[in-house]
Amino acid sequence: MAKIIAIANQKGGTGKTTTSTCLAGALQLLGKKVLLVDCDAQCNATDTYGAQTEDVCTLFDVMTRQGTVEEGIQHCEAGDILPSDNALKDIDEQLVRDMGKNFRLREALESMSEQYNYIVLDTPPQLGLALVNALIAANSIIVPITADRYALAGLSQLSQTIGDVRRYFNPTLKIEGLLLNQYKSRENLSKEVVEQLPVIAQSMGTTLLDVKIRPSMGVRKAQAERHSLFSDDTAKSTSAEDFKALAQKIVEEDKNGKL
Ligand SMILES: Nc1ncnc2c1ncn2[C@@H]1O[C@H](COP(=O)(O)OP(=O)(O)OP(=O)(O)O)[C@@H](O)[C@H]1O
Numbered sequence: 001m002a003k004i005i006a007i008a009n010q011k012g013g014t015g016k017t018t019t020s021t022c023l024a025g026a027l028q029l030l031g032k033k034v035l036l037v038d039c040d041a042q043c044n045a046t047d048t049y050g051a052q053t054e055d056v057c058t059l060f061d062v063m064t065r066q067g068t069v070e071e072g073i074q075h076c077e078a079g080d081i082l083p084s085d086n087a088l089k090d091i092d093e094q095l096v097r098d099m100g101k102n103f104r105l106r107e108a109l110e111s112m113s114e115q116y117n118y119i120v121l122d123t124p125p126q127l128g129l130a131l132v133n134a135l136i137a138a139n140s141i142i143v144p145i146t147a148d149r150y151a152l153a154g155l156s157q158l159s160q161t162i163g164d165v166r167r168y169f170n171p172t173l174k175i176e177g178l179l180l181n182q183y184k185s186r187e188n189l190s191k192e193v194v195e196q197l198p199v200i201a202q203s204m205g206t207t208l209l210d211v212k213i214r215p216s217m218g219v220r221k222a223q224a225e226r227h228s229l230f231s232d233d234t235a236k237s238t239s240a241e242d243f244k245a246l247a248q249k250i251v252e253e254d255k256n257g258k259l
């Protein structure tokens, strides 16, 4: 059965899309079958994978039952993706009168459960039906954070959202951990924020993950050239090493039944 991991933080620009695409790539390197679902109307993951958005079935069509996941999945060079297009920005209005509006993604992904080992959900920074559907469909969440002064604001919003989702919809939703992204160990400001993070993680019922993602030009190059971080010269970047370590940890802990 596929494990569904949402990559979420209600603060923008913390590395949700980067984590989603690179973790999906790193899990594939370990021989896992992975589906990436782009739940963000900004379509950054879709763009990074070089997926089509014109005249194709996208997540919006799946959530509004105009298409199926099977119809929507595209097999790109970087991996399998259910893409998004700009229409997703109107999903809240589209489903406003729909009784099952919070469960559309969970229902849709049920049919994929035997075909993939992992389903990774890239989510938007703002709270709306796309994020709520992702958190209800997910078994667990990874929270990418950057060590800046405003890092903690997004976390308190996310904690509240996760609390509500657990209370009303998905009581077993687990936070796998906070993932420090673009981490520069020598920066004083980073150190200050990083020192606070274990306590904050504990208050959210989780931990700061040991694996930290260092920044690298490889990430930006792979995104700009629309290829996997693990192909070409970017495969040797520090971020690639770190994402491989993250994938390894996830797979090992799943094997040990810890997650
Ligand atoms: N480890 C990294 N090394 C270098 N650049 C990075 C790294 N992680 C993220 N970035 C860059 O930081 C920017 C923000 O990253 P990303 O788009 O993944 O964040 P996001 O949380 O998905 O943003 P949004 O909230 O808008 O969806 C991007 O330009 C990305 O290339």
Ligand SMILES: [Mg+2]
Binding pocket: 016, 017, 018, 040, 042, 044, 123
């Ligand atoms: Mg993003």
